[in-house]
Structure formats: structure tokens, C-alpha cells
Amino acid sequence: MIERLLDLLRAGGVRRIADLARELETTPALVEAMLDGLERMGYLRRMDGSEHGCGGAETKNREGCAGCALAGACAVAGSERVWSLTEKATGHMR
Amino acid sequence: MNEQGRGSQSADRNPLVALAGQPNVGKSTVFNLLTGLNQHVGNWPGKTVERKEGTFTCDGTTYRLVDLPGTYSLTANSPEELVAREFIIRERPDVVVALVDAAILERSLYLVAELVALPAPVIVGLNMMDVAQQEGMQIDPQKLEATLGVRVVPMSASHNVGVRELVEAIGQAARGDYIYTPKRPEIRADHAEVLAEITRLVTEWVPQPYPPDWVALKLLEGDEEITRLMQAHLPAERWEAVHDILKAHEDALVAVASGRYEWIGQAIRAAVTRPRTGQIGLTERLDRWATHPLGGLVILAAILGLTFWLTYTVGTPALNLLDTYVIHPLADLARTVLEPFSPWLAGLVADGVIGGAGFILTFLPILVIFFAVMGVLEDVGYMARAAYVMDRFMHPMGLHGKSFLPLFLGFGCNVPAVLGTRVIESRRARLLTALLVPLVPCTARMTVVAFLAPAFFGPAATLVSWGVVLLALSVLAVSGVLISKIVFRGERAAFIMELPLYHLPNPRTIGLLVWQRTLEFVRKAGTVILPVSVVVWALSALPGGGVESSYLATVGRWLEPAGRLLGLDWRLVVALLTSFVAKENSIATLGVLLGTGEGGLAQRLAATYPAATGLAFLAVQVLFIPCVATVAAMRQEVGWRGMLFNLGLQTAVSLAVGMTVYWLARLGGLG
Numbered sequence: 001m002i003e004r005l006l007d008l009l010r011a012g013g014v015r016r017i018a019d020l021a022r023e024l025e026t027t028p029a030l031v032e033a034m035l036d037g038l039e040r041m042g043y044l045r046r047m048d049g050s051e052h053g054c055g056g057a058e059t060k061n062r063e064g065c066a067g068c069a070l071a072g073a074c075a076v077a078g079s080e081r082v083w084s085l086t087e088k089a090t091g092h093m094r
Numbered sequence: 095m096n097e098q099g100r101g102s103q104s105a106d107r108n109p110l111v112a113l114a115g116q117p118n119v120g121k122s123t124v125f126n127l128l129t130g131l132n133q134h135v136g137n138w139p140g141k142t143v144e145r146k147e148g149t150f151t152c153d154g155t156t157y158r159l160v161d162l163p164g165t166y167s168l169t170a171n172s173p174e175e176l177v178a179r180e181f182i183i184r185e186r187p188d189v190v191v192a193l194v195d196a197a198i199l200e201r202s203l204y205l206v207a208e209l210v211a212l213p214a215p216v217i218v219g220l221n222m223m224d225v226a227q228q229e230g231m232q233i234d235p236q237k238l239e240a241t242l243g244v245r246v247v248p249m250s251a252s253h254n255v256g257v258r259e260l261v262e263a264i265g266q267a268a269r270g271d272y273i274y275t276p277k278r279p280e281i282r283a284d285h286a287e288v289l290a291e292i293t294r295l296v297t298e299w300v301p302q303p304y305p306p307d308w309v310a311l312k313l314l315e316g317d318e319e320i321t322r323l324m325q326a327h328l329p330a331e332r333w334e335a336v337h338d339i340l341k342a343h344e345d346a347l348v349a350v351a352s353g354r355y356e357w358i359g360q361a362i363r364a365a366v367t368r369p370r371t372g373q374i375g376l377t378e379r380l381d382r383w384a385t386h387p388l389g390g391l392v393i394l395a396a397i398l399g400l401t402f403w404l405t406y407t408v409g410t411p412a413l414n415l416l417d418t419y420v421i422h423p424l425a426d427l428a429r430t431v432l433e434p435f436s437p438w439l440a441g442l443v444a445d446g447v448i449g450g451a452g453f454i455l456t457f458l459p460i461l462v463i464f465f466a467v468m469g470v471l472e473d474v475g476y477m478a479r480a481a482y483v484m485d486r487f488m489h490p491m492g493l494h495g496k497s498f499l500p501l502f503l504g505f506g507c508n509v510p511a512v513l514g515t516r517v518i519e520s521r522r523a524r525l526l527t528a529l530l531v532p533l534v535p536c537t538a539r540m541t542v543v544a545f546l547a548p549a550f551f552g553p554a555a556t557l558v559s560w561g562v563v564l565l566a567l568s569v570l571a572v573s574g575v576l577i578s579k580i581v582f583r584g585e586r587a588a589f590i591m592e593l594p595l596y597h598l599p600n601p602r603t604i605g606l607l608v609w610q611r612t613l614e615f616v617r618k619a620g621t622v623i624l625p626v627s628v629v630v631w632a633l634s635a636l637p638g639g640g641v642e643s644s645y646l647a648t649v650g651r652w653l654e655p656a657g658r659l660l661g662l663d664w665r666l667v668v669a670l671l672t673s674f675v676a677k678e679n680s681i682a683t684l685g686v687l688l689g690t691g692e693g694g695l696a697q698r699l700a701a702t703y704p705a706a707t708g709l710a711f712l713a714v715q716v717l718f719i720p721c722v723a724t725v726a727a728m729r730q731e732v733g734w735r736g737m738l739f740n741l742g743l744q745t746a747v748s749l750a751v752g753m754t755v756y757w758l759a760r761l762g763g764l765g
Contacts, residue, residue: 003282
């Protein structure tokens with residue numbers, strides 16, 4: 001199931017948890033659990049208020065969105081759940 | 095511990111119970127309920143991880159209870175997870191109680207999926223049933239039990255519900271009355287063969303007390319600790335063979351985890367029903383339209399149009415009233431009062447300060463409405479949908495997923511958008527996204543459009559503004575496609591976001607937002623726009639023979655031949671150039687050069703220039719080189735060469751598009 005999720009994510013673009021759940025024929029909660037799992041395994045990186053913020057080396061900050069200079073203008077600031085694929089995940093495609 | 099007066103031998107014969115679970119599932123509550131005061135806190139040997147142990151007695155049997163550290167899984171990633179799995183493997187507890195949070199069952203069950211692969215029998219304590227019920231979840235413990243093949247005890251530990259049943263289940267297991275037949279997660283078929291091969295290769299060399307099946311599975315998962323262990327125990331030749339297989343299946347971790355999630359998914363399907371509640375239901379119904387691939391775009395375009403329409407219908411009359419009844423009388427007053435003292439000072443105040451920067455302030459009605467509409471859309475939760483729909487639209491063109499965030503930021507202001515490109519790791523991708531950002535029409539550019547469109551086109555302003563924005567986005571999309579094809583070569587990054595629930599707008603939040611942004615604009619008018627207006631006025635007044643023979647006119651006329659190609663006279667060329675300092679200066683400059691006559695700037699513009707010139711000027715304005723603040727941010731982020739490249743690109747693109755628009759408009763009879 002998690003492989004299919006990864007495949008869907010690798011297709012790119014902004015995805016919604018509800019849509020992913022529908023495509024995988026499962027619950028949004030399980031999709032979230034799998035996203036957490038992929039994050040633990042290093043395939044996804046959180047881009048929100050978690051420890052490493054948006055993941056870019058220069059904007060890295062411990063306060064997440066609160067400490068980010070761009071938060072005021074950011075479309076996803078304060079949103080609890082935003083992830084992006086890491087190179088580990090995109091690398092597996094090739 | 096409650097072991098005084100008893101020999102350690104007899105203590106060892108007491109059944110051993112391990113309490114496992116993820117953090118925050120109520121493990122401490124259960125542990126305290128069972129052991130009461132009979133507990134002891136220490137550290138796991140050689141680790142800084144807390145070890146809690148205690149005893150409890152039931153039906154004459156005393157049980158030893160060990161609270162394992164809270165972990166999400168049993169990998170070797172953290173000392174807590176190592177402690178938990180080593181304990182189960184080495185101490186072989188009579189029973190492992192896996193506590194899960196019923197309200198977040200999907201997340202909680204992952205640890206159980208790992209626990210059932212170990213040799214100790216597992217009982218699932220389905221905790222927080224009360225919370226799950228409050229959230230409308232219906233969980234059938236019997237069905238869960240049947241799918242997992244593991245005893246499930248529903249409980250609400252914080253209300254002391256189900257604890258007795260849990261103790262009974264523990265007693266049964268300790269007496270050997272628990273027939274433990276777990277249905278273990280299965281690994282995908284192709285990897286199952288690999289797993290079987292590894293198991294065959296390592297089994298006879300696996301040291302006690304590790305279960306060979308589990309060791310093979312962990313090797314396949316790439317577990318560092320077990321890999322080290324087996325490298326030490328396997329003969330070199332055998333290790334080579336195992337190592338080669340593992341190397342060929344580096345992605346097996348995902349396959350193994352996938353099996354576990356499949357296992358969880360089956361359990362959820364069988365045992366859990368979630369009714370859709372009001373707000374979620376409403377959001378889903380609205381999103382069926384708002385995020386529809388085609389319908390969503392239509393709605394986005396309609397909302398954009400409605401925003402312009404509202405701004406023009408309410409804002410433009412207010413702007414004209416302010417111009418006629420405040421700015422003009424004020425300028426006339428300044429002229430009348432100051433003329434006797436110094437005609438020069440009268441000109442500076444009336445034309446330079448009031449006609450330029452003061453005129454900019456008449457925009458406030460337009461901006462307040464624009465900011466308020468944006469604020470409502472943001473607060474209701476629509477902006478996230480707009481971002482989503484736009485990405486869906488750009489995605490098929492191959493725009494890199496991570497570029498999307500900074501590009502979207504650019505609608506507010508290009509400066510944070512350029513800085514925001516830092517979220518992109520790859521240097522090349524970052525550079526090219528930063529180069530694209532200034533093509534996004536920012537609020538300041540939109541302000542200029544919002545003023546000029548009604549001035550030139552009256553009732554057709556909404557349509558024209560709408561077209562200008564679409565034009566800017568098309569240029570962005572085309573550049574995006576080219577860049578993505580050349581640079582990213584099809585590489586794509588995903589971006590997962592959960593759209594927030596829709597909710598009613600909060601007037602306070604919106605009011606605050608409008609206030610802050612308006613204040614920012616007023617500050618800009620006073621600090622950036624004012625000095626430029628004064629300089630423009632001075633250059634238009636010196637050396638003293640009227641505007642037409644001023645220094646500014648000389649410079650403007652020198653550039654006019656280029657402007658003529660797109661129908662611009664020297665005033666419009668100068669207005670465009672001053673927009674480099676701040677976009678709104680375009681209008682302030684036109685205010686200084688044209689606005690002091692009868693009827694206000696809007697009417698003078700319409701009287702002076704044909705519609706084709708107006709269209710071309712709007713098109714050039716939204717695509718021309720960005721303001722100095724953005725250019726400075728670009729220099730900082732992408733260096734001099736990148737910055738200069740962008741300036742060249744935008745000059746070329748804006749002039750080419752402006753020229754096309756002008757001649758097409760003339761062909762269409764708007765000359």
C-alpha cells in the first residue's frame with residue numbers, strides 16, 4: 001500500500017490526503033499514518049511547523065513556521081500537514 | 095519493587111508482563127492503575143532511557159510489569175526502540191500488552207504489526223474508546239480481534255473502564271490459556287522469495303535468543319543493529335551472499351512497511367466505521383466543485399473577476415470622489431497659499447507632493463476593498479484551494495512542484511517569494527524559480543492595473559484586468575514549461591498538503607489584515623513613493639521653461655522612439671521607468687505629469703491616450719522589470735549574473751508582449 005502511495009506522490013504536484021485515501025481505497029487517517037511512516041523512513045520531509053521547518057538549509061529553524069521570515073506571506077504557514085519528497089524518494093525512481 | 099522477603103528465584107517465576115505502546119496512548123495511566131505504589135523507576139542498563147517496573151496481584155498470582163519506552167516502531171533508529179525490542183527478545187515476557195489509541199487507530203497499530211513478529215504473545219489494549227466514541231468512530235473489538243488474530247480488550251483507562259478485563263486476559267495468557275494465533279503482516283510476493291532465501295542463508299548462524307525469521311526480516315529492512323550482529327556471526331562467504339541480496343533490494347524497507355500498512359488497512363476496513371460529521375461533510379461537498387480539475391479553474395477565474403468587479407464598482411467612484419473633492423482642492427489651496435511666496439515651492443507641494451504621493455493615497459478605497467476580499471478568501475479557507483487548483487493547472491505543463499510555493503507567495507509580494515525559493519534544494523532549480531518569480535503579478539502591480547484599467551476602459555475595466563492577469567499567468571506558464579523542459583528534464587517533486595476546513599470568516603481577523611496591509615501601503619507612499627514623486631516633479635519643472643522643455647522630457651524623448659513601437663509617448667515611458675523604485679510610482683509620475691489639469695488624472699488619461707496604448711501600457715506594466723526591492727533580493731539569492739539575466743529577460747518579454755498587444759489592438763480598431 002505504501003508503495004502505491006509513493007508512486008502517487010512521485011507523479012508530482014500538490015496532493016490532498018482525502019484524494020490519496022480515495023485512490024488507495026483506504027481512510028485518510030491511514031494515509032496520514034503512512035505519511036508519518038514515510039517521514040520516519042526518510043522519504044518525506046515536513047515543510048510545516050515541525051523541527052526543521054521548510055527543510056531548506058538556510059531557512060532551517062527550530063520554531064518552524066513561527067520562526068520563519070516568510071510565514072506572513074506563505075500559503076502553507078500554520079498548516080499542520082505539508083510534506084515534500086526527499087531525494088531518497090525521488091532517487092528510487094531511477 | 096514489592097519483592098522484599100522473597101527470593102529472587104520466586105520473583106523470577108512470577109509471570110512477566112511487558113507494557114508496550116506509542117507515546118501518548120495512556121501507558122502511564124494503565125501502569126499506575128495496575129501497580130499503584132508498587133513501582134520502581136530506574137534506567138535501562140547502559141542507556142539513559144527510563145525503566146519503570148512494578149508488580150500487581152490478581153487471584154493470588156503476583157505479576158511483574160515492565161513499562162517499555164513509548165515507541166512508534168521497533169527499528170534500530172532510537173535507543174528507546176532498541177530497548178523495547180531487546181527486552182522482548184531477551185527476557186521473553188509471558189505476555190506483551192500493546193496499548194493502542196482507538197481514536198488514532200491507524201497510527202497506533204503500526205507498533206502492533208511489529209510486535210506480532212516477535213515470539214511473545216500479544217494482547218491489544220484498545221484504549222481511549224471514550225474519545226473515539228466522542229469523535230463518532232465506531233470500533234468493533236470482536237472484528238478487530240478476528241482480523242488481527244490477537245486478543246483485543248476495549249478500555250478507557252482514564253475512566254478505569256476495561257482494566258479488570260485486561261488483567262483477566264493477562265491472567266489467561268500467563269496460565270497458558272491464551273491460544274495465540276496472530277495473522278502476521280505479509281510481505282509482497284517478489285520480496286517474500288527474497289526473505290525466504292535470506293532466512294535459509296542465516297538461520298543456522300543466528301545467535302540465541304534471536305528468532306531467525308525476525309532477524310531475516312530486519313536484515314531485509316536494512317536494520318543497522320541486526321546487520322552488524324549478523325556480519326559478526328556469519329562466515330565471510332555466507333555474509334557476502336546475504337550482502338549481495340540485500341544490496342539488490344535496497345528498497346525492501348518500503349516493501350516490508352507496505353505489508354504492515356496493508357495489514358492495518360484490512361483491520362480498519364473490518365472493524366471501524368466513521369460517520370461523516372457536519373463540517374467535514376460541508377467542506378467535502380464544497381470542494382467537489384472548488385477543487386474540480388475544470389470546475390475549480392472556472393470558479394477561480396470567476397472569483398478573480400468578481401474581486402475586480404467589486405473593487406471597481408465600489409472603489410473607483412470613491413477614488414474619483416477623493417481625487418475631485420480632496421486632492422484637487424488641496425492642491426489648489428496649496429497653490430493659492432504658496433504662490434505669493436514662491437512659485438517654485440507652490441509647484442513642489444501642489445504637483446510634486448500632493449499630485450504625486452498624495453494622489454497615491456486616493457487609492458486607499460480600492461486597496462481596502464481588494465485587501466478585504468483577499469482577506470475573506472484567505473480566512474474562509476479558499477486561498478489554499480486556489481493554490482491547489484493552480485498547481486493542478488500548472489502541473490500537466492511540468493512545472494516543478496516545489497517551485498509552486500514561492501511562485502504562489504509572489505502574488506502577495508515578489509520579495510518574500512524570491513527569498514522563498516530557498517525551500518528548493520537543487521541550486522539550478524532554485525535559480526530558475528527565482529528568475530520566474532517576478533513574472534507573478536504582485537499586489538503593487540495589481541494596484542497599478544486596478545487604477546489604470548477603469549481610467550482607460552471604464553465599464554470594461556473588469557474584463558480588461560481579468561485579461562491582463564490571465565496574460566501574465568500565461569507568460570508565466572509558458573516560461574515555466576520551457577524552463578522545466580530544459581532544466582528539470584521531467585523531474586518532479588510532490589507536495590502534500592491538507593486543505594483546511596471551510597469556516598465562516600472572522601471580521602476581526604480580516605479587519606486586522608486589512609489594517610496592517612493598508613498601513614504598510616501608506617508607509618510606502620510616505621517613504622518610497624514621495625521622494626521619487628518629488629524628484630520626478632523637480633526634473634519635470636527644471637530648468638524652468640515648462641514640462642515640455644524640462645530635463646525629464648529630454649530624457650523621455652530620447653527613449654521615446656522605443657516607446658513609439660508600442661504606442662507609448664515620453665510620459666508613459668518615464669512612468670514605466672519610475673516604477674522600478676516602486677510599482678505605484680507609475681501612477682504617481684503620471685499624476686505629476688498629467689494630473690493637475692481639469693477632471694482628474696483618470697479622465698485626462700482617457701482623453702490623452704487611445705485604448706490600444708492603454709492596453710499595451712497595462713501589459714508592459716505587469717511584465718516589466720520588477721521593483722528595486724525584488725531586484726535586490728534576486729541579487730542576494732541568485733547573484734549578479736542571475737539578476738542581470740532576469741532584468742534582460744523581463745525587458746525583452748514585456749516589450750515584445752506590449753508591442754504585440756498594441757498592434758493587435760490597433761488592428762482590432764482600438765487605435
